[in-house]
Amino acid sequence: MSTEKVRSSKLKFKGEKTKKKRKREDDGETSGHRRAEDDEDPDTWVLPEDPAEIRGPTFIVHPSDPSAISVNFDSTRNRIILHTLSKEVTSEGPSLLERTPTEVAQVWVTTRVAGSPTINLRTGTGEGKFMSCDKHGLVSADREARGPEEEWTPVVLPDGMVAFMNVYEKYLSVDEVAGGTLQLRGDSEDVGFRERFWVKIQSKYKKEAHEEKKKREGVSDVVSIDEASTNRLHQAWGAGRSVISKEDRRELKRARKEGRLAEALLDRRAKLKSDRFC
Missing domain, CATH: 2.80.10.50 (Trefoil (Acidic Fibroblast Growth Factor, subunit A))
Known part of the structure; x- marks a missing residue:
């Protein structure tokens, strides 16, 4: 059997950099890693x-x-x-x-x-x-x-x-x-x-x-909706500042303590819409 070394026929493109490979000991343990x-x-x-x-x-x-x-x-x-x-x-x-x-x-x-x-x-x-x-x-x-x-x-x-x-x-x-x-x-x-x-x-x-x-x-999976932040950004006025009256502030504070803040926010939003179009 001829022992002449066969030259690699791998196709290379002009300007492509040749990567140097590390030399390793030729033993059974490393052959799998090389493969x-x-x-x-x-x-x-x-x-x-x-x-x-x-x-x-x-x-x-x-x-x-x-x-x-x-x-x-x-x-x-x-x-x-x-x-x-x-x-x-x-x-x-x-x-x-x-x-x-x-x-x-x-x-x-x-x-x-x-x-x-x-x-x-x-x-x-x-x-x-x-x-x-x-x-x-x-x-x-x-x-x-x-x-x-x-x-x-x-x-x-x-x-x-x-x-x-x-x-x-x-x-x-x-x-x-x-x-x-x-x-x-x-x-x-x-x-x-x-x-x-x-x-x-x-x-x-x-x-x-x-x-x-x-x-x-990943973008579609990671995106989550922060309702409070979204409402603040898209439904508030004054460059994102929440402008509410003292009475509304007290009502929202009471609703937070009672665990019905989301319901109170929706009620307030509906009230603002009705006032706007009246």
């Missing part, structure tokens, strides 16, 4: 579980037969091409779901407006063109500006695969044209085999989506 650290690597390619997680560098693969294909952008010819993945997908090699991009042409950059269900797919090479689809179903990546035809709505299916719906409510698909050539189309009415893609994103962007979701849910 856990590898799983938590922010650059690990993972499958999204929610449409909101699809963001950042994105790898799109279709399980075509006999060979799977990736959606690439050829910056030389300025066009989208469906690239046949190498024959490494065997019983001895990585499975299709374990495949990761090995060249920048296979990577798209997904962006979205905060809170919007739609995304934009921009090329990772060249000048950064957006994938678009016109009303005839023609898919291209030659536009520098974003508009309705550059918007896609990702739909995560129960099996983890993803379908992309365009602004015309049609789906992105892989279509075979004359000569057996494969190309992308955007005019499918339903989601079948041709419309289903495996999508991989980087772990750090999936985590980012989770953090945003927690913040949104």
Whole structure:
């Protein structure tokens, strides 16, 4: 068996800083920790579980037969091409779901407006063109500006695969044209085999989506209503000062001692409303 060291094929982007890893003793106790650290690597390619997680560098693969294909952008010819993945997908090699991009042409950059269900797919090479689809179903990546035809709505299916719906409510698909050539189309009415893609994103962007979701849910869960403060702020006059008469003050003081302050406040509010409109 050859003992030649295999060079990592991990894809790196221009300007990305290389993180130094600490050296550890190679023993049984630390191997589990190293494996856990590898799983938590922010650059690990993972499958999204929610449409909101699809963001950042994105790898799109279709399980075509006999060979799977990736959606690439050829910056030389300025066009989208469906690239046949190498024959490494065997019983001895990585499975299709374990495949990761090995060249920048296979990577798209997904962006979205905060809170919007739609995304934009921009090329990772060249000048950064957006994938678009016109009303005839023609898919291209030659536009520098974003508009309705550059918007896609990702739909995560129960099996983890993803379908992309365009602004015309049609789906992105892989279509075979004359000569057996494969190309992308955007005019499918339903989601079948041709419309289903495996999508991989980087772990750090999936985590980012989770953090945003927690913040949104946390705000709605933590908010509590302080009735006295709310009434003071929104129902008082004089810059929030409670202006009451001596008689009302005595009545409220008595109600507080008797444990019926809330009822007294509501009675006073109703009285003020009736006086205002009389």
